[in-house]
Every structure is written in structure tokens, then in C-alpha cells.
Amino acid sequence: MQTGSTQFVRVGELEIRPREGLVLARGRVLTLSVREFDLLVALAGHAGRIVSREELYRQAWGGTLRGGDRSCDVYVHKLRAKLERALPGQRFIHTHVGFGYRLDTGASHPFHTASTGR
Amino acid sequence: MQTGSTQFVRVGELEIRPREGLVLARGRVLTLSVREFDLLVALAGHAGRIVSREELYRQAWGGTLRGGDRSCDVYVHKLRAKLERALPGQRFIHTHVGFGYRLDTGASHPFHTASTGR
DNA sequence: GCTCTCGTTCACATCTTCTTCACGGGCCGA
């Protein structure tokens, strides 16, 4: 992954610092496990775009996603829970059924959610 | 969804990214199901020209359209609904009775709603 | 050894999507 090049990624009130292994939510440190962090970094590396489970698995776990492996989904869930607790009411990780997940940059929102546009 | 070479296709205010499974309408993310997306990609691949149901089915579903199969029509309907909600007042998918469907740039003739524009 | 955290996997719940059917309207030729 190209985390080497990025100093940090800002997604709304989230600030991800791949090189430091640190995530800040509204300035406060967010405690993530290694997998959770890697997954978030993988998502953030393609922020705004849909990332397939295969790609996420490759980047966060390494190796190839085996059929039936739900690790990815489970960790998306854990990540969502922690993000929700840190920044209630905001949805960062969006599901695209059949495609994968997408980290919302805050710049583009799906249509069914009438929330802050720009 | 495996639409090979193109990075993305622009049709009016629609931006289709075949490789990512993502569609943007005026910059905002449009959530489509796999079939809807494939259908749109198939239409966009021939933008401005009429595409027969057989051809659409071949590209979006794979295999041959069986007589009496209305899947294509149903999904054109679903797609139209989502596009209408995303970009109200614009008609992208036009019906050509007896021939098929055609994806329009949406810029040319917005009005003319009297009857089905055939 | 004990405890805690983490990663994985399972089972079940819930939500989406896909397919097919059914009904109705417009159009056209007989």
C-alpha cells in the first residue's frame, strides 16, 4: 500500500497517521487494534472510492481472501463501532452490496441520506 | 462489471467508473446494485446509440436473453428511478420501441414529457 | 498459572437484491 507516501489522511473529523499508527477523532486519540488500524488505513488509502473485500484483505491482512472468510466484515463492524463511539451520528464506512466498502470523505454523500452536503 | 479498459465514462452529469463499481451524479455517490451498475455500464458503452435488449442482457447478465424475460425492462425501470432521484428532470434512458434502449447525454432535450418519448 | 486482549470463526438476524408474475395502458393492424 502507498502509506509510505502519505503523511496523514484527513477524513472529516478523522485524522489517520499511517506512519505513526495513530488515529485521531476530533483531536482525541482513538485506540484501535492492529487489524482495525490496518483496515482503516486500507480504506483511507482509497478514500471516496469503493474498495473490494479482496483488496482490503490483501492490504490489511496480506494474502488472498478465501471464500467464506468473514474477517473483513467483522472488522468493518468493529471499526464502525469504535468510530460511532468516537464520533456519534457520523457514518464513515459505507457498504456497497456486491462491491465492497467505501470510506466517505465527507465530500460526497449517497442520495438517500439527507445530511450535510457541501 | 468487468468493463476493461476505460477509467471512467462521463455522460452529462453522470460519471461512471466501471473499474470501481462507482457512479457519481453531479459529484455525489450514487448507490447502485451490481445489476443496475452493469446495465448502466452496458448502456454507457454505447452512449447515444440504441442498444438492443439482447445486447444489454449479454453484457450485463451474460448469456442469452430468453424470450419473455423481462429482467432487462425491470432493471431499466429501477435505473431510471435512481437516476431520476439523483438528477431530477433529466431523462437519460430513452425507449425505442421494437429496438431497445438508448442512453442520452441528458443535456440535449430535457422536456417533452407529454408521452413516452419514442 | 492467571488474566486480558486480540483475531478468527460460527450461528443467527436482518437487509438487499434478483427474478418472476400480474396487471394495465398505448399503439397498431385486422
Place this chain on the structure above:
DNA sequence: TCGGCCCGTGAAGAAGATGTGAACGAGAGC
């Protein structure tokens, strides 16, 4: 006018995908 064809559209059920809580074992630190 009648009947057939074509298409629009809503709905229902099945199939599939994802969400979610919990159990289990492995390691690390105490």
C-alpha cells in the same frame, strides 16, 4: 372495435449478502 404486441410498473418470494453477538484458542504480560 377487437385482439395482439410491447412496454411500464408494482409486488411477492426466494436467494444471496451483510450485520452482529458470542464462543474459542493463542499469546503477551503479570
